[in-house]
Amino acid sequence: MLTNKGKYGLKAIVHLARLEAGETAQVANVAQRNNIPKKFLDAILLDLRNAGMLRSKKGPGGGYALAKPARAIKVGAVIRALEGPIAPIACASRSAFRACEDCGDIDTCPVRSVMSDVRDAIAGIVDNTTVDDLVQRSIAREPLHADYAI
């Protein structure tokens, strides 16, 4: 499940990725443009900054910007930074494995088996989609850039 935190974070990072090179955006602006509670976004952007995806600057004219090219930021990294492991269940996680307390034998557990497949399927998407991919798709779908307008 993607919580509001993850959703807001993805929207915000796409917003930042669409800025001109060198430009920054302030939290208040990103929040307003994307209908995100400002205080909540404060905490979210801080997480993404601490994860190395954003850089920030205080004071007048300050704000946030990507710390690296949008094509170098995977959607999976954003989600993991904000929501933790992507596996549907801890025993199927690669980065944060933990056995269930109720589980007799992890090797024969049918739930773990299918949930590991699900984990891999999710990773196959989020770790092969970058923030730049999202920007390009958004642009491609905006009315003025639709196919029939070419």
Add this chain to the structure above:
Amino acid sequence: MLTNKGKYGLKAIVHLARLEAGETAQVANVAQRNNIPKKFLDAILLDLRNAGMLRSKKGPGGGYALAKPARAIKVGAVIRALEGPIAPIACASRSAFRACEDCGDIDTCPVRSVMSDVRDAIAGIVDNTTVDDLVQRSIAREPLHADYAI
């Protein structure tokens, strides 16, 4: 995310799928063998019964059994019955679509775009894996049936 409810439900239905043809199992037994709180499992099996996957019989000698062959029950159906839609976010759900309140334009939303892909990836696994598949995998991984024992 798979909650305990979904995990317990999957374990229980696999348990029932491993019974002899015509045999039933009582909730108390399924609960004990799988380390599931009995009262919680009561509610779970009821959900699966109401979804048409299980049949039940009251009284002495009663219990639960599959309502159809294990190969006709998809993991996705079990999860949906117990946890609702599989999409990570409502706007990416096919069965229970709902727009986000904060979303300006659903057609260009980058979050919805990638989460739709994730939804399809998850469905690709859970809707192509049956309860019988889980049973077969469990059996194949049990020590006495391991490859080296052939």
Add this chain to the structure above:
DNA sequence: CTAATTATCTACTAATTTTATAGACAATAA
């Protein structure tokens, strides 16, 4: 230096969801 601006940090609260539990009721078999 001062004042305005903007990010950072800590602490807290409210709402929602998950994870159950209690106990009465209904059906069935011996």
Add this chain to the structure above:
DNA sequence: TTATTGTCTATAAAATTAGTAGATAATTAG
């Protein structure tokens, strides 16, 4: 008729999510 087993309603504890309040720190402009 009694013991057994599923069914149903109501409730509560625990955990997670979603936010808010308010002080602090850094930077810029004047």
